[in-house]
Amino acid sequence: MSATVPGVGQITIRKCDSMEELQACVALQKEVWNFDDVDLVPLRMFVVSRKIGGQIIGAFDGGELVGFAFSIPGTRSGHSYLHSHMLAVRQTWRNYGLGRRLKLAQRDDALQRGFDLMEWTFDPLEIKNAHLNLARLGAIARRYSINHYGYSSSPLQGGLPTDRLVAEWWIKSKRVVELLEKEQPPRFQTEMRIEVPAQIYAWKASANDRPRAADVQKRNREQFLAAFRQGLVTLGYQRDEQENGAFLLGRWDESWSYATKDEE
Ligand SMILES: CC(C)(COP(=O)(O)OP(=O)(O)OC[C@H]1O[C@@H](n2cnc3c(N)ncnc32)[C@H](O)[C@@H]1OP(=O)(O)O)[C@@H](O)C(=O)NCCC(=O)NCCS
Numbered sequence: 001m002s003a004t005v006p007g008v009g010q011i012t013i014r015k016c017d018s019m020e021e022l023q024a025c026v027a028l029q030k031e032v033w034n035f036d037d038v039d040l041v042p043l044r045m046f047v048v049s050r051k052i053g054g055q056i057i058g059a060f061d062g063g064e065l066v067g068f069a070f071s072i073p074g075t076r077s078g079h080s081y082l083h084s085h086m087l088a089v090r091q092t093w094r095n096y097g098l099g100r101r102l103k104l105a106q107r108d109d110a111l112q113r114g115f116d117l118m119e120w121t122f123d124p125l126e127i128k129n130a131h132l133n134l135a136r137l138g139a140i141a142r143r144y145s146i147n148h149y150g151y152s153s154s155p156l157q158g159g160l161p162t163d164r165l166v167a168e169w170w171i172k173s174k175r176v177v178e179l180l181e182k183e184q185p186p187r188f189q190t191e192m193r194i195e196v197p198a199q200i201y202a203w204k205a206s207a208n209d210r211p212r213a214a215d216v217q218k219r220n221r222e223q224f225l226a227a228f229r230q231g232l233v234t235l236g237y238q239r240d241e242q243e244n245g246a247f248l249l250g251r252w253d254e255s256w257s258y259a260t261k262d263e264e
Contacts, residue, residue: 007061008096013105016056016068022046024065025056032088036153041086046070053113055082057105059089059098066090069102071118079258081117082110103137104180107171116172116256121148121164123157124224125200125217127245130165134237138179138186139167140252141234144224158204160217165224165234170256188235188250194223198243 016022026043029035049072050056059067067089074083084106089098110118122129124144133139147161170176175186196216203213224234227249236248 008093008098010061011066011093011098011101012060013057013098013101014060015109016046016050016058016065019043019047021058021065022050022056025058025068025070028065028068028088028090029086031090033154033156039153041070055084055106055109057102057109059093059102061093066093067098067102069106071106071120074119077258079117080115081119082106082115084118084120087120099132100136103132103169107169110171116170117258118169118171120167120169121145122167124163124165124194124220124247125160125196125204125213127196127198127200127239127243130196130237130245130247131239133167133169134234134247135185136179137169138173138176139169140175141165141167142228142232142252144221144228146221155205158210158213160204160210160214163217163221168256170254173254173256175252175254185236188248188253190236190248190250192223192227192232192249193238194220194227194234194247194249196220196245196247198245 016025022043025046026040030040046056049070052073054072055069057069058065068086069084070086071082071084074081087099087102106118122133124130134141143166145164145166148164149162151159152162178184179186200213200216203209231251232249233252234247235250235252238246238248
């Protein structure tokens with residue numbers, strides 16, 4: 001469970017309304033990812049998203065934006081869904097549950113508007129994000145995208161290809177509803193583990209050790225692609241005491257899906 005600190009309960013999660021609040025999202029995006037300007041999602045895209053049925057939900061400490069979730073509507077094979085493009089929390093506010101609260105607010109809004117699916121991509125080398133997405137929110141992953149965005153200017157990427165897993169969050173599924181109600185990970189038979197060493201963050205950040213991070217990425221990419229070809233689905237995530245992570249793959253016993261003919 002996330003830590004609690006005085007003040008965290010006073011954080012309000014709500015939709016961003018004014019132009020100033022959207023500008024604050026752009027500024028927080030720059031602060032969190034440290035992208036070159038050319039890689040930033042511009043203010044105009046936030047404005048468009050709000051007008052076309054996307055979501056811009058903020059976490060506010062009084063009037064100050066300390067986190068946001070940004071999504072745009074999408075469609076695949078005639079199935080409408082929300083694609084969540086960014087989730088950001090200011091460094092000083094991390095690990096107090098705000099990321100999860102922002103995702104839950106996205107889900108509430110999506111349910112109210114009749115969606116049953118949210119998707120987003122995440123870097124499978126990011127142990128923290130994998131834990132949040134799979135173990136705490138109940139997303140699943142069964143698609144892998146190699147160098148999804150091309151090379152990125154964000155130091156978080158450490159110069160590696162932007163490989164991404166696609167998280168599918170079937171927000172009405174038994175798996176998600178039970179996880180959110182009971183805070184217990186759903187049971188399944190683990191058929192395969194794909195491991196990420198805790199040192200991955202240090203390796204990505206150091207020019208000397210980056211080849212080790214690249215080796216892990218390459219090995220895991222091959223394992224994911226092979227597993228997904230066999231119909232396995234990433235259903236869980238485990239961390240050990242040394243903060244190593246492991247994806248747990250098995251068979252999903254629910255049939256939430258959409259036709260796949262125009263998938264990437
Ligand atoms: C990803 C991000 C939004 C999460 O926000 P947050 O407010 O810290 O998230 P939460 O506090 O709700 O949840 C974090 C979870 O990760 C866990 N965690 C923290 N550090 C971890 C680590 N090194 N390894 C594994 N898990 C870790 C926390 O314990 C918590 O889990 P718990 O609820 O079971 O205790 C935030 O870290 C961030 O802005 N990161 C940079 C941008 C990014 O990567 N965005 C997501 C991809 S678009």
